[in-house]
Amino acid sequence: MNRRPTPGASGRTWWKTALGVFFTAVMLFPVYWMFNVSLTRTSDLRADPPHWFPWAPTTEGYQAVLAQQLPALGTSLLVGLGCVVLTVVIAAPAGYAVAQLRLPGRGTLNFLLLVAQMIPAVVMAMGFYAVYVRLGLLNSVGGLIVADSTIAVPFGVLLYTAFMAGIPRELLQAARVDGANAWRTFVSVVLPLSRNSTLTVALFAFLWAWSDFIFASTLDRNGDLVPITLGIYQYIGNNTTQWNAIMATAVVASVPAAVLLVVAQRFVTAGVTAGAVKD
Amino acid sequence: MVLALPAPRRRPSTRGSARGWTAAGFAAPLLVYLVLFYAYPLWRNVDLSVHDYTIRAFVQGNAEFVGLEKYAEIFASDTFTTALTNTAIFTLASILFQYAIGLALAVFFRSGFRLSTLLRAMFLVPWLLPLIVSASTWAWMLSSENGIVNSFLGAFGVPQINWLTSPDTALLAVTIANIWLGIPFNLVILHSGLQSIPGDVYEAASLDGAGPWRQFWSITFPLLRPVSAITLLLGLIYTLKVVDVIWVMTTGGPGDTSTTLAIWSYREAFGTGQPDFSPAAAVGNVLIVIALVFGFLHLQIQRRQEDS
Amino acid sequence: MHHPKRGITRPLTAGLATIAVVGGLAACSTADDAGADEAGGTYTWWDPYPQHEDGSDWANRVQACGEEAGVTIERTAYDTTALTNQALLAAQEGTSPDVILLDNPAVSTLADTGMLTTTGELGLDTSAIDENLLAAGVVDGETYGIPIGANTLSLYYNAEVLDDAGVEADSITDWDSLTAALGKVTDAGHKGITFAGIGTEEGSFQFLPWFWGAGADLRDLDSPEAVEALELWKGWLDDGYAPDSVINNSQNTVWEEFLTGDFAFAENGTWQVNSAAEAGFETGLVQLPARDGGVAPAPTGGEFIIAPVQEDTARYDVTRQIVECMTTPEGLVETANTFAYYIPPTAEGQDALLEENPDLEPWVEAVRNAKGRTSDDLGTDYPKISEALWTAVQNALSGVDTPADALSKAQADAEAATS
Incomplete structure (x- = not known):
């Protein structure tokens, strides 16, 4: 996918590199600013002009995060992981059923999954609220995991289907000749082959659950265990002057995104482009 | 994030029914899931919109059936026109600029240069950050009295702009932030669309003496049209749904000046401490209809591309 | 759909069971207690x-x-x-x-x-x-x-700022004298007043002393008295006596702004008494004035x-x-x-x-x-009226509508919501 510059070309393209660095810097300026503010002393926050660089960095923002937001980080982690498990457990076998087992009505199912992704989360949130309020599931981690998973499950099924449709039938037939039933074939052949798809699905399921604000702010706003996105929001609501603490929380909340970008960038790109573009 | 896939290839059916049951077994969790966690909440949402749910009725479950009265109310409301206009402006401006900037960057990165892969990866950051993180960062950057943006503009003699609190600029401010958020997505998709244009087409054009500008308009843009259509439609469907960014930055205010349909729905249901679920659900259902119209358009384009 | 018998469904049902247990526990505990x-x-x-x-x-x-x-x-x-x-x-x-x-x-x-x-x-x-x-x-x-107790709003002032501007706290007895004081303070290079005009219940809470202090009634949001109260706030913004931030200020934010020491006045509640005593400057308190003098009823x-x-x-x-x-x-x-x-x-x-x-x-x-917000037999109508009121405050302060237009819309909305 990526064209690597040939050694001879670099001399002629240095201006492009410079321009690229400039564009990237402009694009990432808000991210830098978040980082900068997170290290600014409260007394300097309202300085005019603002400090472009945290010359006298302070960790007071981060201390506030450690003191107040650790449970929220834990909740977000729990919700994210729960969402990953739920999504993979539901999506992987369904993808197998559609791609390899010729599920009757799979065309309709595919269509429904596409439609499902177009439904605004705010509408789902109201529906879930109406259901949860009577079941007593408001403000529960389990309820939030289920709600968050609705973002990822249709995506997961479609991604698995796309990949599993490409598994050579010979492989699966060979397994069957060895006496494996559909379940054994799924577990011992299909799943291992689909490892990259699983990683992509898991990664997005986690990231979306971690980033979710709408479901958290509607279904879990009064819980003992609120996720980190709500932690940031409550900061904003309660105390708009402690922007260093807000931005420090924001930086901490961005860590998973950063890790994923470094560790799993090709899965991210794969997830973004999967299916949206056809070669 | 919407994903579009080719329908699975049809194969001649053998021993259809036994296989069918096995397939159903594997798909069962998904089917149960869809019924419980999609169909049922959506049904509840329709149910909310045709009853008069006060907070008391909500908990006690004895709301009065009012038919389409709530829909009539929202259509007659002043906010409806404002929200619809704002939704249109916010959505169109967002996707146009996201697309134009994303495409320009994709073309820029296409040629490949030292560090281009790394820089392109860095461009993904805004897309990966939790929306609330980006939105609160923008809110602080655009703050009237302490924001870096006003400070920067002030250096050029621009007087203080009340980005988030003035009715003239609030919608502009949230649109700028949303454009920023959408550029990575456009860049990634358009960039991989560019990869599928064979390099020799350009070489041939180059030999014919076509400059970069001509090459773009006569090769890149036409060949990229299918990908562009899908990118724009996905962007549109996504932008229609946006709540987090606007809510955190302006809560749809001041007044209704940055209220979109999604924000209106959110505010009625959850934003005031005095939940009005019935009109909120009605607005939400209108939003679903709009999203589905463009969704079907998307599927249509997709299908046509597959056929060709 | 045929019910699955295979193990594949186990994780899902287990997940559901967990949720049911969580929900069940919550429900049971209240039932047992009661x-x-x-x-x-x-x-x-x-x-x-x-x-x-x-x-x-x-x-x-x-x-x-x-x-x-x-x-x-x-x-x-x-x-x-x-x-x-x-x-x-x-x-x-x-x-x-x-x-x-x-x-x-x-x-x-x-x-x-x-x-x-x-x-x-x-x-x-x-x-x-x-x-x-x-x-x-x-x-x-x-x-x-x-x-079991009540708190309400009052007007905190920064004694040092008032001294510097030559304003006597005692002189503030009605709207005119307050506005005159704000003029003096801003002329002396300080900031005037901060309050919470946020589009939530807090915004209504903070506006009510002025609303009631003008003699307006919550059943009649667009009365001339109500318009005067909103014009008072809007006038302070236009004259630079109050910062633009009041449009989004919560009561907490108001207090944070006051604690910077720049502001002469801040509208805030009983709950800040300790914080005021510990502020880095001398603070004092005047009653929120009614339009023509006397103490305005603040909400409880x-x-x-x-x-x-x-x-x-x-x-x-x-x-x-x-x-x-x-x-x-x-x-x-x-x-x-x-x-x-x-x-x-x-x-x-x-x-x-x-x-x-x-x-x-x-x-x-x-x-x-002080006065209860739901009193005057407003009862369950109050939250709806309040929402219309804070919306009007938002619209007027940000310049979407004039105070009169904003309030007449609010009255129409409130009537529609409470009928």
Whole structure:
């Protein structure tokens, strides 16, 4: 996918590199600013002009995060992981059923999954609220995991289907000749082959659950265990002057995104482009 | 994030029914899931919109059936026109600029240069950050009295702009932030669309003496049209749904000046401490209809591309 | 669809089971608590103070009142909005707690559902309670609870800024003198006043003293008096006496702004008394002025103690004892101190508090002049009217509409919502 510059070309393209660095810097300026503010002393926050660089960095923002937001980080982690498990457990076998087992009505199912992704989360949130309020599931981690998973499950099924449709039938037939039933074939052949798809699905399921604000702010706003996105929001609501603490929380909340970008960038790109573009 | 896939290839059916049951077994969790966690909440949402749910009725479950009265109310409301206009402006401006900037960057990165892969990866950051993180960062950057943006503009003699609190600029401010958020997505998709244009087409054009500008308009843009259509439609469907960014930055205010349909729905249901679920659900259902119209358009384009 | 028999569904059903158990536990615990025996049994108590954990002064005080009545109190704390929902839900399921402490504007919402006992049914004497404070709990002539304390708004000032600008705090007696003072202060290079105009209940809460102080009525949002009040705020913004941030300011933000020392005045509540004393500059207090002089009625904040209807009416006797324990003069003073300066709702309690802390005199006066938001028989209509009002404030301050237009829209909305 990526064209690597040939050694001879670099001399002629240095201006492009410079321009690229400039564009990237402009694009990432808000991210830098978040980082900068997170290290600014409260007394300097309202300085005019603002400090472009945290010359006298302070960790007071981060201390506030450690003191107040650790449970929220834990909740977000729990919700994210729960969402990953739920999504993979539901999506992987369904993808197998559609791609390899010729599920009757799979065309309709595919269509429904596409439609499902177009439904605004705010509408789902109201529906879930109406259901949860009577079941007593408001403000529960389990309820939030289920709600968050609705973002990822249709995506997961479609991604698995796309990949599993490409598994050579010979492989699966060979397994069957060895006496494996559909379940054994799924577990011992299909799943291992689909490892990259699983990683992509898991990664997005986690990231979306971690980033979710709408479901958290509607279904879990009064819980003992609120996720980190709500932690940031409550900061904003309660105390708009402690922007260093807000931005420090924001930086901490961005860590998973950063890790994923470094560790799993090709899965991210794969997830973004999967299916949206056809070669 | 919407994903579009080719329908699975049809194969001649053998021993259809036994296989069918096995397939159903594997798909069962998904089917149960869809019924419980999609169909049922959506049904509840329709149910909310045709009853008069006060907070008391909500908990006690004895709301009065009012038919389409709530829909009539929202259509007659002043906010409806404002929200619809704002939704249109916010959505169109967002996707146009996201697309134009994303495409320009994709073309820029296409040629490949030292560090281009790394820089392109860095461009993904805004897309990966939790929306609330980006939105609160923008809110602080655009703050009237302490924001870096006003400070920067002030250096050029621009007087203080009340980005988030003035009715003239609030919608502009949230649109700028949303454009920023959408550029990575456009860049990634358009960039991989560019990869599928064979390099020799350009070489041939180059030999014919076509400059970069001509090459773009006569090769890149036409060949990229299918990908562009899908990118724009996905962007549109996504932008229609946006709540987090606007809510955190302006809560749809001041007044209704940055209220979109999604924000209106959110505010009625959850934003005031005095939940009005019935009109909120009605607005939400209108939003679903709009999203589905463009969704079907998307599927249509997709299908046509597959056929060709 | 054929039901799956394969192991593949196990994780899903297990997941569902977990959720059901979580939900079930929550439901069961309330049911068990409420169903406990009477004499010497467990009484349930809900309040909106999650910040006061088990073992805190407040929790101990609740327990002490239970012990005095010979029972154990099981206390659960919810967030304010969650508390209203939980209470409605519990009433629906017949598992109401014995006692709830509830934010005063929500009392009429619960009373409206018929889930609360009247003070008469419970045998409580409310004659000592200040009428203006009790009013928030009165629906159609029946009283549904007792305020355990009240807080309200007043005008804090920064004495150093006023000195520097040559403004006498005593000179502020009506709107004109306040606006004149703001002019002097800004001329001297300081900032004028900050308040909370945010588009939430807090915005209405902060606007009401000016609204009522002009003589306006919540049933008539677009009266000339109401327009004058909004024009006053808008005028301060236009003249640069108040910062643009007031449009989005919450009461907390107002206080943070005041603590920077730049502002001459800040509209804020009883709960900031301690913080004001610890500010890096000398602070003082003037009563919020009415338009033509005198003290403007500010809205009351604070909780009511209410007793939901129980199937077993024999429980009421102990419930009454618990409520009485909380509302004795000493009890009220103790509550006042636990909650960073609640003002007791009885004359006797107020006197006792002043004896301990004479500095609170202005606040006692403010509370005596204050007014419940749901009073004037607004009851459950208040939240809808309030939403229309804060929207009008937002529209006018940001310049979307003129104050008059914003308020006439608000009146139309409020009428539509309450009809």
